[in-house]
Amino acid sequence: MKAANSSRSKSEISFIVNGDRKTMRVHPMERLLDVLRQELGLTGAKEGCGEGECGSCSVLLDGILVNSCLIPVLQAKDSVILTIEGLAGIAELNCLQEAFLECGGAQCGICTPGMILAASYLLQHKPQATMEDIREGLSGNLCRCTGYSQIFEAVAEASRRKATA
Amino acid sequence: MTTGRIVGASVPRKEGRDKLTGKAQYVDDMQLPGMLYGATVRSRIPRGKIKKITFGPGIAWDEFTVVSAKDIPGKNCIALIVDDQSCLADGIVNHQEEPILLLAHADRHALPKAVDSIAIEYDPLPAIFTIEESESQSQIIWGTDNTFKTYLVEKGDVDGIWERADHIVEGEYTTGAQEQLYIENNGMIAAFDPQHGVTVWGSLQCPFYIHKALMSLCNLPADKVRVVQMETGGAFGGKEEYPSIIAGHAALLAIKSGCPVKIIYDRMEDMAATTKRHPSRTRHRTAVTKDGKILGGEIEFTIDGGAYTTLSPVVVSRGAIHAGGPYYRPNVRIRARAMATNAPPHGAFRGFGAPQSLFAVERHMNRIAQTVGLTPVEIRQRNFLKPGQTTTTEQAIRENIDLEKLLDRALQLSDYHSMKKRFAGENATGPAKKGIGIAAFLHGAGFTGSGERNLGSVVEVEACADGSVRVLVSSTEFGQGTKTVLCQIVAETLRIGYEDVTIAQADTDDVPNSGPTVASRTVMVVGKLVQSAALGIKQTLTAAGVIRPAYSAQEFRAACRAYVAAHGALRSSARFEAPSDVFWDDEKYRGEAYAAFAWAVYIAAVTVDMTTYSVSVDDFLALQEVGKVLHPVLARGQIAGGVAQAIGYTLYEKVVWQNGRMQNSQMTNYIMPTSVDLPPMRVFFEEMGNIHGAFGAKGIGELPMDGPAPAILNAVEDALQVSFDSIPLLPEDIYEKLASEAVVETEFR
Amino acid sequence: MVQYAAGKLPARKLVSVWNLPELRRIETFPDEIRIGAGCTYTDLRQNAIIRREFQLLANAAGWTGGIANQNRGTLGGNIANASPAADSLPALLAYEAELVLVSVRGERRVPYVNFHTAYKKTKHAADELIRAVCLRRRFLDYFCYSRKVGARRAQAISKVCVAALGRLKGPIVQDLRVAVGSVAPVPLRLVETELVVKGKAIDQALLSVAGRTATAEISPIDDIRSTMRYRAKVTGNLVAEFLQKLAASAKNE
Ligand SMILES: Cc1cc2nc3c(=O)[nH]c(=O)nc-3n(C[C@H](O)[C@H](O)[C@@H](O)COP(=O)(O)OP(=O)(O)OC[C@H]3O[C@@H](n4cnc5c(N)ncnc54)[C@H](O)[C@@H]3O)c2cc1C
Ligand code: FES
Numbered sequence A: 001m002k003a004a005n006s007s008r009s010k011s012e013i014s015f016i017v018n019g020d021r022k023t024m025r026v027h028p029m030e031r032l033l034d035v036l037r038q039e040l041g042l043t044g045a046k047e048g049c050g051e052g053e054c055g056s057c058s059v060l061l062d063g064i065l066v067n068s069c070l071i072p073v074l075q076a077k078d079s080v081i082l083t084i085e086g087l088a089g090i091a092e093l094n095c096l097q098e099a100f101l102e103c104g105g106a107q108c109g110i111c112t113p114g115m116i117l118a119a120s121y122l123l124q125h126k127p128q129a130t131m132e133d134i135r136e137g138l139s140g141n142l143c144r145c146t147g148y149s150q151i152f153e154a155v156a157e158a159s160r161r162k163a164t165a
Numbered sequence B: 001m002t003t004g005r006i007v008g009a010s011v012p013r014k015e016g017r018d019k020l021t022g023k024a025q026y027v028d029d030m031q032l033p034g035m036l037y038g039a040t041v042r043s044r045i046p047r048g049k050i051k052k053i054t055f056g057p058g059i060a061w062d063e064f065t066v067v068s069a070k071d072i073p074g075k076n077c078i079a080l081i082v083d084d085q086s087c088l089a090d091g092i093v094n095h096q097e098e099p100i101l102l103l104a105h106a107d108r109h110a111l112p113k114a115v116d117s118i119a120i121e122y123d124p125l126p127a128i129f130t131i132e133e134s135e136s137q138s139q140i141i142w143g144t145d146n147t148f149k150t151y152l153v154e155k156g157d158v159d160g161i162w163e164r165a166d167h168i169v170e171g172e173y174t175t176g177a178q179e180q181l182y183i184e185n186n187g188m189i190a191a192f193d194p195q196h197g198v199t200v201w202g203s204l205q206c207p208f209y210i211h212k213a214l215m216s217l218c219n220l221p222a223d224k225v226r227v228v229q230m231e232t233g234g235a236f237g238g239k240e241e242y243p244s245i246i247a248g249h250a251a252l253l254a255i256k257s258g259c260p261v262k263i264i265y266d267r268m269e270d271m272a273a274t275t276k277r278h279p280s281r282t283r284h285r286t287a288v289t290k291d292g293k294i295l296g297g298e299i300e301f302t303i304d305g306g307a308y309t310t311l312s313p314v315v316v317s318r319g320a321i322h323a324g325g326p327y328y329r330p331n332v333r334i335r336a337r338a339m340a341t342n343a344p345p346h347g348a349f350r351g352f353g354a355p356q357s358l359f360a361v362e363r364h365m366n367r368i369a370q371t372v373g374l375t376p377v378e379i380r381q382r383n384f385l386k387p388g389q390t391t392t393t394e395q396a397i398r399e400n401i402d403l404e405k406l407l408d409r410a411l412q413l414s415d416y417h418s419m420k421k422r423f424a425g426e427n428a429t430g431p432a433k434k435g436i437g438i439a440a441f442l443h444g445a446g447f448t449g450s451g452e453r454n455l456g457s458v459v460e461v462e463a464c465a466d467g468s469v470r471v472l473v474s475s476t477e478f479g480q481g482t483k484t485v486l487c488q489i490v491a492e493t494l495r496i497g498y499e500d501v502t503i504a505q506a507d508t509d510d511v512p513n514s515g516p517t518v519a520s521r522t523v524m525v526v527g528k529l530v531q532s533a534a535l536g537i538k539q540t541l542t543a544a545g546v547i548r549p550a551y552s553a554q555e556f557r558a559a560c561r562a563y564v565a566a567h568g569a570l571r572s573s574a575r576f577e578a579p580s581d582v583f584w585d586d587e588k589y590r591g592e593a594y595a596a597f598a599w600a601v602y603i604a605a606v607t608v609d610m611t612t613y614s615v616s617v618d619d620f621l622a623l624q625e626v627g628k629v630l631h632p633v634l635a636r637g638q639i640a641g642g643v644a645q646a647i648g649y650t651l652y653e654k655v656v657w658q659n660g661r662m663q664n665s666q667m668t669n670y671i672m673p674t675s676v677d678l679p680p681m682r683v684f685f686e687e688m689g690n691i692h693g694a695f696g697a698k699g700i701g702e703l704p705m706d707g708p709a710p711a712i713l714n715a716v717e718d719a720l721q722v723s724f725d726s727i728p729l730l731p732e733d734i735y736e737k738l739a740s741e742a743v744v745e746t747e748f749r
Numbered sequence C: 001m002v003q004y005a006a007g008k009l010p011a012r013k014l015v016s017v018w019n020l021p022e023l024r025r026i027e028t029f030p031d032e033i034r035i036g037a038g039c040t041y042t043d044l045r046q047n048a049i050i051r052r053e054f055q056l057l058a059n060a061a062g063w064t065g066g067i068a069n070q071n072r073g074t075l076g077g078n079i080a081n082a083s084p085a086a087d088s089l090p091a092l093l094a095y096e097a098e099l100v101l102v103s104v105r106g107e108r109r110v111p112y113v114n115f116h117t118a119y120k121k122t123k124h125a126a127d128e129l130i131r132a133v134c135l136r137r138r139f140l141d142y143f144c145y146s147r148k149v150g151a152r153r154a155q156a157i158s159k160v161c162v163a164a165l166g167r168l169k170g171p172i173v174q175d176l177r178v179a180v181g182s183v184a185p186v187p188l189r190l191v192e193t194e195l196v197v198k199g200k201a202i203d204q205a206l207l208s209v210a211g212r213t214a215t216a217e218i219s220p221i222d223d224i225r226s227t228m229r230y231r232a233k234v235t236g237n238l239v240a241e242f243l244q245k246l247a248a249s250a251k252n253e
């Protein structure tokens, strides 16, 4: 984050996050991740690497899974953003979160918000995801605790429940 | 009232909901009013004297808080085992990441440029980077002989066995450094005011290690130092000793600036500067009879400790004690040494020396099998430890373990024999070679020898005014499930609901010192203490006459409420007491090294692609005996996660060094496995029970790190009929070895 | 963005070309398709024509980073970034792509083949934008082979990657293109190797000659990800594997 603010000319940027419109004055090259965490207090997205490798900063931008550490906030202008905080509402768990809780999909929890968003993006596009689909769909989200197997189980379980629901 | 309903059940993780909804607060999620951001100026040479420090032009230095060694109120060292590591270098640097100065500024974007603009001139001194260079003593960089610690373990008469031997089998095995690579980087926030002293909040494993380090560094009494653990995003040993340094840095900046200061490492700094697993070299020389019985032998285990002592003495000790593997050796001599080099200190990492020495012994068993003409299965069957026999430290096996049975079950579950036969056939043709390999091993739970006695851990359990019960320990949660399992133990002990038990945040102002969260000791040692403290609550309530012997959970809640209303807070504590029949000699390194061992057999099936020389693990079977499994989902998660990390250690994760500095300190070039790189993991448990732990549980956290490397390399040997004795084993290494042994022609198939 | 955030790019005026509609179209004509330079890897992977007729490109898109990277990274960015390890570029070489460049001076169409002139250097002028990539639709009947060798199966920068097309007439290799990445300062078409193979029947001897020629044609280096020797050997192996599979494809028909 060196150059990003050497010229600190801010501009007004507005987008909808978790259903609320937010308008703020920020430097246009500020990373979306920092804006979410620092300006908006949405600390669910985490920084694991800052270079697009780990996926712990994943959010959905206009319904598309992205790494928010790689998005200059100007590219989020007028977009609709969903972060982990907006997924199910306060204190609610959706089907995927429930399955993660039961299957052991979260250990230290630091990869979890990104992982859940990646999984939810996957299931949205492939409701009947096969094991292969799940592995590929989560391959941009690194987890050091679980060895992934209980995450796979959780996603498969959620997909099953959604199908029968 | 039924028993066994909570322990053994996969109840939801205590902090699970917060983690799933993004509510859980990690240190970087926390902000304090007026907070500054801190950064560290580090050495960029491996060894030398600092000549001159120049603050570059173009920076508004008056806006910065700058801290150097001169600003340290107390002792300039990170108190741990030996006080040889400075908090900030004072004149001399011994590795490329040694902290020299600290900066703080309100705008974190202002820091990188300021750090870069500080020019440091040195008088460089010659540096050393390998175990061999350290041993040769061409340069003395630490003490009088570059040696942090040596141990000698002796059993029987080793010198007498060589002439009785039919075979003498020798081998040398090496392992590389490994980065813990928790996904949450290290970070701390410190605040200071003269009245309350220093408070730090951080990502950490051992609150009281930091507490001790800060007292000495800041020259403050115990009640003026407070350490609070935030939710911790993975640790694996990597947040055992290093956080004391970061906490110290943040505290110094906070003291000098008068503002709270946050230091969060970015990934590059975290990887390059903080600890990694110790590189190691193990040499075996083993006397064997013609039918494959081990008569005994010599083992030399040496680790590269980096520039300062830190935890190397303890790591090399654990490695040495595990070096014999799960085999009976009537005569053995183990020499273990931790050597100094000019790399950043290596440190704690899941397994703590055992993965290194067990890798060596399990590769060596295959070498012995080859020499004697037995199969890898037979050589292990003939030498397994049995109840009544003793380990290398002469600890008698008092548990009723049956390793042959464990091996048999693993062979069956993995379909070993038919796979092996099939692979041998298929490998004759085709561009892929398949193989299957075994590793059998043990892992000691709890601190080594008299460690637990010296620690004297204390826990508390509290009956609360609202009728719930609260556990107070300094044992930390960083993914393993500490909170969940300790609450389960209390619920089970008191026969109340799991929801009725909560656990306090690890805050040194609130919780007693239950010891560090390391060494697979939490469930076994702390769990047992929590169990007795919980019983204390019940006794008090019974004595006060507020509950009957048979009570419901609801009645228990009412009793707690009534008691607290009448008498005030009710806390019950328990302190570790060593069993009287446990003997350990610290001088001779002999006796009961561990309160309990977990036992395991792992089997890996691999394919080596002869077009790219890359190894993929196709199937992984992990069978272990860990006593009572308190929470099946968590237990499986620990094993699968450990195996994954160990597969990384074996086949992917190579630290590229240049002059003692990590070159690949990014996630894009330090390669940990992704979701598509790992095999299906088949995890099985065998329960035999152990008298030491709560409800018969042993430690489990580190065990899975030990077996995968040798199992995989044994499988690669089976596939290629070529032996590899070094990890990480990368495709480039396989290619070079095959080329040098002319297994790969220079022609293209 | 990573370089920008890390301060490796000078703070200057940056133009965001993200999501410009004219850059994100894939247009289909009878004899060619025109891929807007702003198309993401996900766009490429999802396009039916690319999947059917330009499998090498679809495969390369699927190798790139993780899903989130594929949702944001663009083909134009991959070309302009000009990494020798870029995964899509060998495919573009194999398909003999043409680039449409635009600037205030207007549009020009240039063959992609010599676009990369040296390590991280390209022929496009500082004020030029890559507008589109054009691929001729004439490879449907070619056998295609592509393989990426990275340090892991996902989220990996290539140590070697190959994209190749081939067509047999009877046992004879009538036409082929072989392009490689990560083994030279720029993505490379293996012209010599193509020459020694073209017009011949594939046998063991030819595999060896092709492998050797490929090895001689490239100039791999030792770096943080791999070694020169490994890259050379594996490139040869992959070329041989391609030819073997090409030969086998005839037998399967
Ligand atoms: C985590 C991660 C993993 C990656 N993995 C891979 C991988 O596996 N394989 C691989 O090949 N690549 C990989 N990359 C690199 C990346 O895919 C490419 O560099 C790329 O496609 C970037 O596209 P972009 O649109 O984001 O370009 P940007 O990063 O925005 O731009 C890259 C450069 O291209 C210029 N540029 C962009 N579009 C145009 C245009 N239309 N005309 C002219 N100039 C333009 C920009 O000004 C800039 O100089 C990875 C990158 C990341 C961050
Ligand atoms: S922090 Fe964005 S991908 Fe790692």
Ligand code: FES
Pocket (backbone or CB within 6 Å): A105, A106, A107, A108, A109, A110, A111, A112, A142, A143, A144, A145, A146, B183, B233, B234, B479
């Ligand atoms: S749960 Fe810890 S990194 Fe995934």
